[in-house]
Amino acid sequence: MLAIAQLSAKRLRLPRSWSYRLHDAQRIHSITTSRLDPTIRDFASSLAAKQPCFSLPSQSVRVLSEPADFYRSLLNIILRARKRIFLSSLYIGSSENELIDTLDLALSRNPDLHVYLTLDYNRSTRPGPSSPILSLLPLLRQYQDRIHISLFRSPKLKGVMAEMVPPRFNEGWGTWHAKIYGADDEVIISGANLNKSYFTDRQDRYFHFSAQPALTNYCFSFLRTISNFSYRLLPSNTTNGHSLEWLNRDIGPWNFQSKAESALKKLQYSNLSASLCSPELKGASGNDVLLFPVIQAGQFNIREEEQSLSLLFEHLNSQRCIESSNPSMDLTSGYFGLYKPYQDLVLNSSIGCDIIAASPKANGFYGSGGLSGLIPEGYTLLEQRFMRAARAAGRISSTGKSLNNDVRLKEWEKDGWTYHAKGIWLSPSPDTTPVLTLFGSTNLNSRSSHLDTELSFIMMTSSEALRHTLRQEVVGLRHWAVPWKGDERKVRWRTKAIVGLVGGML
Template identity: 35%
Template sequence: MLRLPLTLLAKRQLPIYLNLARSIHGSCARHGLFENQPYHLFKPLQQLAPSFPMNGGQIQPLYEPSDFYRELKTRILSAKERIFIAALYIGQSEKELVDTIRQALSRSKQLQVHILIDCLRGTRTSKSESSATLLATLLRDYPDQVQVSMYHTPDLKGVLKKTLPPRFNESIGLMHLKVYGFDDTVMLSGANLSTDYFTNRQDRYILFHDPKLTHYYQDLLKVVGSFSYQLTHDVQLTLPNSTADPVRQSSLFKQQARERLLAFINKYKGQHDDVKGDTVVLPVIQMGPFGIRQDEKLTLALLEIAHRHGVANSDDRQLWWTIHLTSGYFNFTDRYKQFILNTRAKFKFLTASPEANGFFNSKGVSRFLPPAYTFIERQFYRQVVKAKKQEMISIEEYKRPNWTYHAKGLWVNFAQKPWPSLTMVGSPNFGHRSSQRDLEAQALVMTENETLQAALYKEVDRLHHHSQLVTNETFEQQDRRVPYGVRVAASVVKTML
């Protein structure tokens, strides 16, 4: 089927949409985003998260892994007061990145660096090296300027802790935040800090040049760091005073962590700055082990708003919104799937093909993960067919030679608008793990700024450019046959995928 490139469509309609966007932009500057159509529908979301008004020019999407790495190093070297980093891990071979941080520290005695990684992933060794041993050198050289926090899930304890080997134990729960802060700029992403994420592993990366939002995320890392192990220069782990041990005192640890997270949420609750702007950012967190479900509540509320808009325009599907939703791992929760199947909106899913899955051709049990995700994807596709929603819900797979796919998030196009007006960016995959086991952070961005809308359009269009539509024939191919054992296992352990 011939498909006219989205970039060409946008180019032909560009003068029309630029004029429309300029008029909207002027209106927004006078009245504030939530007073305009249809953004007023989203005002109730302020009850679920703080809001940070901005101008669209303060927000900058990046598109390539090389852009991400270049920006990281540039921002690190230019930082004067603070660098804070949250990632699942730092690759054992990333000495250049650590040396960049060391160089920044050598330039300024005022610079404070806080790095938050996962304890299980960060202590996994390869050739006797780990994230912990790599970062310990910074603690040794700059003990008064560097803090390294390592979160350990309280759900890995007792017999599980003693018996589950490395890699398998990480399935129980992880610190999955991807936040990169430098002075008054913060970048939200889904990318970790290793060579593939800097070269050929596609993810998302959005910069926010705003001191208030940056302070919010620095506060978040401080809170999580307060109930995480602290790394020492001799690669030992200690706990902050008055913090329960997550392994030996799991219940008390959960109680303490929940109290601190609720205090953090309450600190920012009701923060809805009245400063006029054409863009609003609503940050949310999801930390299932502690009963914190901000992200899930906001995402479901967003889908409910899209549904109500579709109901109001049920006679004309052309007036329904279009939602692009992506995850490198197709394993949406049952609640998300039911909402999506019943929502009166058009959905365009984008996920990794088996070849673009980071576990493709890996060793050991992990080599069965791509077929497990294929099985879950096929189940959902059959639900779409059964509901006769093929025209409204499509699935595409990212397939790019020698590349893997790790992007996650969503974009919302209002009716008959070619550019997105909303996006969600951060670490969650919309799956069972993100909902129940891991620590996640995400932000909803709503904008009337035509330049930012065009940048978001470019972001999602580039991802779809490397994708192929999934059909019934896709799952009939020989290489898509899923072994019976994998099907059984996927159904049993889907909350760990």
């Protein structure tokens, strides 16, 4: 195992004055990672040299399984808040009156409380009477000194194209996609947005962390960093009742890519330094969870998720050769069009991989009008291509009998529900419980990798109880999974043409 100090000094070029701290960090992290399963121990050490790392007890982690549980926990977090509430989502639904009323109640009870909302500009300002932004205006007018609303607009779509592309379609060039719901020292990390379906009948994943000031401070700092490259929503006496102000006078709203890249990398570097050098970790002997935040923002040249997954497979493949281990992976995405480098990682390995994708009926665009109604069919086409590639790579058994190291694809379907869950679980073998999971906003597709701004987390644990909970999470998703039927479905020529034109935007 390479020493954390050696990796850090080589890759990060830390000042010489920190050498004694790096030595201490090596001892700290070796204690922490030594409890992990051998399957991921070396990977954890290597990742800790690249990414911020939070060490915490498994008792502070709750894995929620149902949309209703997520909604109740969200409202309770808001009502418990005393100093700050920070919510990050693609959008807040226009009819979420209870959520808005709960924010109102929390603000009225606590004069020191501030609320920070980070949302996507294009998704939140769709025109019409049901525009999501309109539901926020009464709250903004009443508490404008204590509610701070940032609207992020991707700089990818600019110039004449920005004027030509109509609303709704402009989201194809990138969105703010991070889903973070926190207050004071607790936070929920999810892939769910703040809309009724996500609270009732749209399946996702949800991780609630309590009494974790370092983690919540990180999440809050991440959102405040991106707010410097966003519009601020202000009340006004205009016809639509609001105005949008670009606050950063140093750069314009279309040319901030390099500044955003520097700011986000600085955030990660500062938290990496803190995680390596923090004396608090010295007393972390009772902690049995390591949590690594990874940012994927292709338009800002930040690809931490991509680099982390490449590192994971590198370790798994080398370990399998050396130790003859038999790791098993579960992978899911509601929009399964696996990013080509990720597809190569899966197909070029010999690790068994069970995949769950949304069935066409469980796709959020099923039954939509216009071109968006073709999206489920477009994902069927991407699934067909993946399965052909898996057969060509010898990753699907030709005997008809499934083997442990096969790639298997199933589709999730539950009457009246849609599917939005995404992530990865890794187990030392098919018969053991997961020791690692990736969760957050990423869909693991080309869009998440290149266009949207994502925040996800890699969590590793030695806790038997938490590992069992992660296993139950997988079992719960598998319960509604049936054999993939994509080979039986026909894809129309116009869908193929559209996917060929905009496939990376799906």
